[in-house]
Amino acid sequence: MTILQFVLWSVLKVAVVTVVMLLAVAYTVLLERKLVGRIQNRWGPSRVGPFGLLQPLVDGAKSFLKEDIIPTGVYRPLYLIAPIIALGCALISIGVVPFGEPSVGPGGLVKPDEFHLHFFQIADVNIGLLIILGITSIGVYGIALAGWSSNSKYSLLGALRSSAQLVSYELALGLSLVGVVLRAGSLNLRVIVEQQATGGLPTWNIFGGGQILAFFIYLTAAYAETNRSPFDLPEAESELTGGYHTEYSSMKFAMFFMAEYANMITVGCVATLLFLGGWTSPLGDLIPPPQNLLVHALFPIFWFVLKVFAFLFLYVWVRGTLPRFRYDQLMNFGWRWLMPLAMLNIVATSLWLAYR
């Protein structure tokens, strides 16, 4: 494989993943509206297309066609760049996520060559987990700058709440992942999945790996990181009208909206990879690996999508069920409970690994 082929394959993969990701974002919004509708005993969107399935397209068209209002008091350069930072960071972090069977590359089943080209992962890097954490932490600037440059007190309050929340919960989030990394001995997402996928469901990190506490810490911290209910204080509509995106309209608002849902999907992917065995089947070796190459390639994708879908369902379920936290409760919970528990988990996992 020449370097030109490598670049072409990579561009193709990036294009496909971006399109799939944006579609997934659009339909996650629909999923949320439908499910929350059912939880609240109503139908949700049902007019556009069968079962309201075309609603995301209409919503997208609406965002494009709405008038783009830029308030007079804003600080223009930062006001314009903030939604780009938010959406850009949300879309970039999916680049290191492996979606499926690693041995499938161009030309069928191949051994990975010097370029490490795989069909179902944009970039196979050995610090994949750190890259996701790093890009998530850069994403804070989108929210913080949006709130500050809007020159409105609701936006500023929302942005301040959000930055404080993200900085606090990032600690618990990072620490909860250390147990998994200790078990795998690597930060490469592929190695982490392969380490826990030896025997199907019983050997997944959440069960056989003893990381169930870490899983729940990660889940809670991730809900706070993505500004989702019950930790959606930065955009609490009853207190702050809209939080950091109060002054944004039309497509700029839609970019923040898409960034939030893209982050949800990324969180679901990371949780799947780290705790639920990634693309591998929960049945382990009970089903012999299919001989047909196409089935061999698509079967892991099915499991991966199913697991991520379960996370998105849980997100919506939690949103429909739990009331919002108060701000001091949020901070106390993060610093006094989640962080010590995450540290306890690290110590316990290290001891277990040392005396096993």
Next chain:
Amino acid sequence: MHLILFFVFAGFCVAGAVNLLLQSHPINSALALIVVMTSLAVLYLLLGAEFLAAAQIIVYAGAIMVLFTFVIMLLNAGCEARTLGSRAARAVGFPAVVAILAIIATVILNAQGLGVARLADGLTNAKGQTNLEQLGKVLFTDLLLPFEVTSVLILIAILGAVALASHDGSVEQGTVDREHRAERTGDQ
């Protein structure tokens, strides 16, 4: 390829640093500093130090600079007043700083035996061993004492910050709790 990327991101780095000095609004300066940090991370990546690059992004660009922007936003600091400064400092000062830094860099590179060829190769050439493993080994064997001393130092800094933040200088549990309760009732 490496050389082109090096010049591009070194250019970004220097441009960000100059912009940091020239901007009059603190938030623009903070953003320029983020550009500097991120380009530095890319330069580390070009040297083959991928863990260092990730740590640079997470710690400096992701945590410390967020705190900076947070404080600037909270204080809503305005534009700084500008003084003209002495003309001699401008004429002599900038070339002098560049010359001194160049001399220091050359001396360090020669003393460590890091020529241009070595840097272009990347610092980690060991096969089958990642940068992370090497770093961990060095950190927890040869450099164990400095590592632990640094962590104690940071702990002292945290305790100092807590002691300064509590009004009467005492950090007893009861006082902190009472203050928390007062704050909460104040909020409502």
